[in-house]
Amino acid sequence: DAKTTQPNSMESNEEEPVHLPCNHSTISGTDYIHWYRQLPSQGPEYVIHGLTSNVNNRMASLAIAEDRKSSTLILHRATLRDAAVYYCILRSHFGNEKLTFGTGTRLTIIP
Amino acid sequence: DTEVTQTPKHLVMGMTNKKSLKCEQHMGHRAMYWYKQKAKKPPELMFVYSYEKLSINESVPSRFSPECPNSSLLNLHLHALQPEDSALYLCASSPSILAGGPANEQFFGPGTRLTVL
Numbered sequence: 001d002a003k004t005t006q007p008n009s010m011e012s013n014e015e016e017p018v019h020l021p022c023n024h025s026t027i028s029g030t031d032y033i034h035w036y037r038q039l040p041s042q043g044p045e046y047v048i049h050g051l052t053s054n055v056n057n058r059m060a061s062l063a064i065a066e067d068r069k070s071s072t073l074i075l076h077r078a079t080l081r082d083a084a085v086y087y088c089i090l091r092s093h094f095g096n097e098k099l100t101f102g103t104g105t106r107l108t109i110i111p
Numbered sequence: 112d113t114e115v116t117q118t119p120k121h122l123v124m125g126m127t128n129k130k131s132l133k134c135e136q137h138m139g140h141r142a143m144y145w146y147k148q149k150a151k152k153p154p155e156l157m158f159v160y161s162y163e164k165l166s167i168n169e170s171v172p173s174r175f176s177p178e179c180p181n182s183s184l185l186n187l188h189l190h191a192l193q194p195e196d197s198a199l200y201l202c203a204s205s206p207s208i209l210a211g212g213p214a215n216e217q218f219f220g221p222g223t224r225l226t227v228l
Binding site for chain 1: 115144153154155156159167201202203216217218219220221222
């Protein structure tokens with residue numbers, strides 16, 4: 001699977017938008033971009049995924065660059081509950097179910 | 112019910128003990144997974160089961176023995192573990208092992224925190 005690069009940590013103020021970047025310069029045309037997050041003392045949970053177009057769901061938005069070499073997870077209004085490690089993961093359409101986690105970004109929310 | 116349950120929450124065992132971790136889901140998922148997560152590190156895949164058959168073994172030492180007795184249950188049998196095996200063991204499930212198309216997201220349990228003395 002192609003690799004992703006994320007900042008180790010980020011801070012954001014409560015009730016502000018948060019933009020979490022992910023670089024994936026070796027992404028192939030059949031790779032989906034998935035985001036998971038892991039809250040403290042919990043297992044990871046799915047956040048969102050996309051292929052080419054920007055995506056929105058109740059948790060977040062995913063903005064994908066036109067060349068697909070980078071993407072940004074957007075939390076529109078961060079709460080303390082959003083403090084977690086966020087993982088950006090590439091998964092091939094033709095691949096199996098292996099989720100290969102990178103180091104992720106530890107997001108701290110400042111009250 | 113979108114929950115994956117894992118028991119026990121915590122387990123302390125000696126290097127000569129035999130113990131088992133249990134995972135259960137009732138979402139009708141046909142793929143189940145074991146991950147290992149060391150402190151401050153990302154989860155690492157250990158095993159994948161698809162339709163109760165072992166699909167992927169990520170070169171895990173034989174002291175870890177997975178078992179999938181039915182489509183809802185996944186066990187991890189532990190024997191002669193080492194202190195470096197102490198970690199959080201996560202179970203997950205997904206509708207199938209196919210990665211493409213719809214999210215086919217993996218649902219994770221809260222994990223079993225294992226300490227080997």
